[in-house]
Amino acid sequence: MIGNSGDVELNQGTHAPRDPVQVGVSLVEAEFDYDSPSYLDLIDRSLLSAGNNTRLKRVIEKAKRGEPVVLAFIGGSITHGAGAAPIHLQSYAYRSFEHFQRMFAPLGSNTVQLIKAGVGGTPSQLGVIRYERDVLRDGSVQPDIVVIEFAVNDADDETRGNCYESLVLKALASDNQPAVILLFSVFENDWNLQDRLAPVGFHYDLPMVSMKxxxxxxFRKTKDEGNVITKAQYFHDIYHPTNVGHRIIADALANLFQVTDRSPMDQEENELNRVPMIGNDYVNVQLIDRKNGELIARIDSGSFRHIDTELQMAEMDDHDYATPLFPNNWMYVPDDRAEVQGFKLHLRCSRLILIFKDSDSDVFGTAHIKVDGELAQQADPHKVNWTHCHAMLLFSNQEAADHIIEIDMAPGHEDKQFTILGFGYVQ
Known part of the structure; x- marks a missing residue:
């Protein structure tokens, strides 16, 4: 249980108080009682499963010895920090990082590193593709803890959980055996995909935290009946938490850390020996973009020769500045002086996902995607209608084969623009 009597003081954090008006924070945050028995009971209810604690206890002991520890978070806009102000210091990821450092690292040390890789509006179908780039930093980082949060994003996962389980397995399979924690956030309408995704966590005996x-x-109770926080206090909008909400998520993760620390070590298990529950078809998915494309495939970019710089942005890690996502892209811009030529990708693979840019700008139009000469998909950048990374499954086969993917502007859209952000492929 987390409170003033616990191993970590969760009341104030490490930053000086801020003017709520200046940072867009409700006075509710300053007034909220984080030490009441009812609040601590709420935090206890968030622990869906402690799971097998072997990996997490090893990380905690590593931190106590003063060794470097990396906490990584991958997910959607809630992991990005949407609804928190300022986003880089009040997101649940940053606050969880602070809690862990205060709880376990030697006093005054700076041995805990934060990797935050949340991208708004994107499912695990995209998360599994960008894991190596955004979490492992192309092999330069080995996280000790990986928190995965896609419970309110994965309605758009065309693989219906295969990419989610593949992401979980990709993280578990890292050579340094990180602790993998599943986090289930929730929308204002009480919805998430916990019923689909939590069985994956139970299957591999993983620690799980549920805000639902x-x-x-x-939420459905009055104060007299046991209400602790209202939806108006918890939600910034219908999707994202307020600063109070982000704080509650961080406290829930800190509770998992504390319960694990105080529990005896479980017997070690080999999670990777278990038969996949939904599927593991995307564990080895790799990203192709303009940066590495010529090393992997034969590409004729045709009229998609420009680079789009107006991209979806996200504050990564503890940065107060945003980073453009998928900057190594191929963009089609109409040119009256040149003959229009389509984009062609020659690649041997079994599964392929296209990543393209959604936009609310009228200058963007629809593209047709052919696979081996047959129209496979129509990519409409206005289906979501905001600047956003869109993952679209082109095909999923059991066996690898040579394929030709052609991308052209749809008839009547030749005077529009379209951006191919990249591809995720499985050999």
Missing amino acids: DALVEQ
Whole structure:
């Protein structure tokens, strides 16, 4: 249980108080009672499963010895920090990082590193593709803890959980055997995909934290009946938490850390020996973009020769500045002086996902995607209608084969623009 009597003081954090008006924070945050028994019970309810604690206890002991520890978070806009202000210091990821450092690292040390890789509006179908780039930093980082948060994003996962389980397995399979934690956030309408995704966590005996379990039942109660926090206090909008909400998620993760620390070590298990529950078809998916494309495939970019710089952005790690996502792209811009030529990708693979740019700008139009000469998909950048990374499954086969992917502007859209951000492929 987390509170003033616990191993970590969760009341104030390490930053000086801020003017709520200046940072867009409700006065509710300053007034909220984080030490009440009812709040601590709420936090206890968030622990869906402690899982097998072997990996997480090893990380905690590593931190206590003063050794470097890396906490990584991958997910959607809630992991990005949407609803928090300022986003880089009040997101649940940053606050969880602070909690872990305060709880376990030697006093005054700077041995804990934060990797935050949340991208708004994107499912695990994209997360599994960008894991190596955004979390492992192309092999330069080995996270000790990986928190995966896609419970409110994966309605758009065309693989219906295969990419999610593949991402979980990709993280578990890292050579340094990181602790993998599944986090289930929730929308204002009480919805998430916990019923689909939590069985994956139970299958591999992973630690899991559920904001749905913590919050939804008490949302329906009055104060006299046991309500601790209202939806108006918890939600910044219908999707994202306020600073109070982000704080509650961080406290829930800190509770998992504390419960694990105080529990005896479980017997070690080999999670990777288990038969996949949904599927593991995308564990080895790799990203192709303009940066590495010529080393992997034969590419004729045709009229898609420009580079789009107006991209979806995200504050990564503890940065107060945003980073453009998928900057190594191929962009089609109409040119009256040149003959229009389509984009061609020659690649041997079994599965292929296209990543393209959504946009609310009228200058963007629809593209047709052919696979081996047959129209496979129509990519409409206005289906979501905001600047956003869109993952689209082109095909999924059991066996690898040579394929030709052609991307052309749809008839009547030749005077529009279109951006191919990249591809995710499985050999």
